[in-house]
Amino acid sequence: MTQKLVIIGAGMASGRMLEELFELAPDTYDVTLFGAEPRGNYNRIMLSPVLAGEKCYDDIVTHDAKWYRGHNVNCRFGEAVVKIDRARKQVFSANGVTSYDKLVIATGSASFFIPVAGNDLPGVVGFRDLDDVTAMLTAAQTPAGKAVVIGGGLLGLEAAAALNERGMQVTVLHLMGHLMDRQLDPAAGYLLQQELQSRGIQVVCKAHTKAILGTDQVEAVLMEDGTVHGADLVVMAAGIRPEVRLANDAGLHVERGIVVDDTLLTSDPDVFALGECVEHDRTVYGLVAPLFDMAKVLAQTLMGRPAGFIAPAVSTKLKVTGVDLFSVGDFAEGPEREEIVFRDPGRGIYKRIILRDNQIIGTVMYGDTADSSWLFSKLKSGEDISDIRDTLIFGPAFPVGAPTDPLATIAALPDDAEICGCNGVCKGAIVTAIGKGATDLAALKATTKASASCGSCTGLVEKVLASTLGDTFVIPTAQPICGCTDMTHEDLRRMIKSQRLKTMPAVMQECGWKTSCGCHSCRPALNFYLLAEWPLDYADDAQSRFVNERNHANIQKDGTYSVLPRMWGGMTTPDELRAIADAADKYDVPAVKVTGGQRIDLLGVKKEDLPHMWADLNEAGMVSGHAYSKGLRTVKTCVGTDFCRFGTQDSTGLGIKLEKLLWGSWTPHKVKLAVSGCPRNCAEATCKDLGIICVESGFEISVGGAAGMELKQTEALAKVATEQEAIELTAAFIQLYREHARYLDRAYKWVAKVGLDWVKERVVEDLAERAALCDRFELSQSVYRKDPWAEQATPAFQRDKWSALADLTLEAAE
């Protein structure tokens, strides 16, 4: 007797499964197919092209009612199953009860609607089926309509690109740091974002949605930071959830999806599950290739043949016209893994191959995916690639043989080949200049301007030098910032400014980083360069900071910290002293020390006590002394005219004004100032980064002193008549140092490199430049002049980050 097979869900997975089944044995089962949608099976992957207007519904139908009828399938489209009775082996739907011998659940998945107020307003749609697409197309007819897509994954970006094609103003809100974070690494995500933005799509990463606003219809999306994005349409593409309600109600084993074994059998011996609703080996699938593999296995299983589902390698391509992107396998960094990275910033190409034991285990490609299938096949076959490793990244077309000599390529260039794009300098002009005696890079920059702007052609210019001069020329080895790149600190600063690079992935892409996320040397430097250049745009990255700056306290040899509140100009009060003494008592501080910078240090504080201690000190009106930062430390002062019989000016007052101006600013290295009230110099101003000595006729400002590993006296910068001028010169000097010094160069080292005259020209003589430097400093301080203790001591700021993640001392002792 023919067995009764009931299938719930008429999607792509069950469609393919029936195809396979009818191929094997057309008459084994009497099939009933339920589908919630009032139509047959269509290719859901092609919904994006339908939305974009590149295809219509008829193009994407795979199994229509006629096909099912032809195979004697009893189709129940538009009829949702509401209940499964496993004991009686029956399913319930609107039109009654249907019995089964074998049941297949293929209910697929539903769009995950992020749980915020307003997510049920009309105009908020998912992106799973044709009805969603119809709703979006209707909204797209609104003149100058605005769409917000929540989720910058595969589906969200396809929707965004299509709606943009349809003429809507589209904003993509993505929770993570870069687009398609499950498929792409940050570098490729950055290139993708550039491309979408160039099409007029606004992309916001790290976007936290707070609520969806509107009364009868969606009107806007409100973000956690208060930003509001107007919206006539909101597309939820923040992920999918396996549709497991029926299975759950029926008491089947369900985790994230319906749990199945290798034969697609659920916890009931007569019930199978298939497609996006299942969980196999702790994995849930959302791409079509593995679902088709499942379909094949289930058809075999239903025929009683042995078959097992093996999780396949899944590759991703984005279906957006004009965007070439490919990712497959495991592209994370890890031990015992090696990577081959190719970047061509000019053409926006990025390729990365991840190897383990000489096999390809993952690939990410952007901009040029011509070799993706070749690499994918190598990944799937797991073949040893040691022999072709050198040329692997160039693809199968790369000629086998000795690598070509790069100098020969340069020598072969015609004279009119452009070398420096910024200044339009051709090879011929450079060769002529070399003939006239410009035989090094500096001389060439001075005479031809080649590589004098953005600097990205420096390597090319050097090669022209080498090929023209032959053996007499040795390329000077400029010290790169670290092993992650060939660029020097100066190159990087120039690139960040000239190419307007505002994120770390952007810098790493454009400057050819050889690692995917840098190292402990380059990341803190990049973090500083970015925040110094783009104070308003760049968000400080705590994870790229050294422990002291991340925890806002100085780590000690035993892992405890020191806490040091600011004492403006070295002045304090009995109340402040009492609060410090109370804090020392309350938190059992083992050592209290007066520092050389005229303040009081509490040493030996436990990490978990830090925010509490800060809150107590804040309560008494004190803020962080930044005794741990590459930033302003102290302004040391003497008592000046207030008490001293020799004092000529109010040195304490000026010191406090300077400290209030400069505190919180980040600098390439620490910055210490001092103001002395007379030439007796009790504040020791002449060994500071900047020192001021007050005299009867005004203020003598000197810079570039040191009293650490090296001992150096300051050199005179200028003498000014008024306190206001002294303050302006100080701010301008600090800003010039921020903009030009190498990370971790103290001011004296930087001044020695650029020359004191160069500094004087900008800070002292050029009044317009001085004012501009002060303005830029103030702009940056509008962001950074704040107390990090107050910010981080609040419960809202992850107060729990300071404590242990878990305490297992009891468990471990058992």
Add this chain to the structure above:
Amino acid sequence: MRTWIDIADLSDIPKRGARVVKTALGCVAIFRTDDDRVYAIDDTCPHKQGPLSEGIVHGASVTCPLHNWVFDLETGMAQGEDVGQVATFDIQVLNGRIMLDASRLAARSAA
């Protein structure tokens, strides 16, 4: 026999960051890489006992905050010129929850 215990949510640790779990025999550092891999190693640097959980995380390595020794999070081996190793522990992420193998911790306290 492994005994997986639920420690915390993956989101409790910042990307390229770490937090510690206290055990009877000192802290174990739980790391989360930029691409959401999770590793557990002894929190104590064998050089001068620096807290590795406070180091800068790059790729699948961490740099000790005290004297810049770099450790491979997978093997616990010191990298480059430095010689040393820290203990590693089995750890996994299940449905967004971090699960640590407590049997190794117990074995350690018994030893």
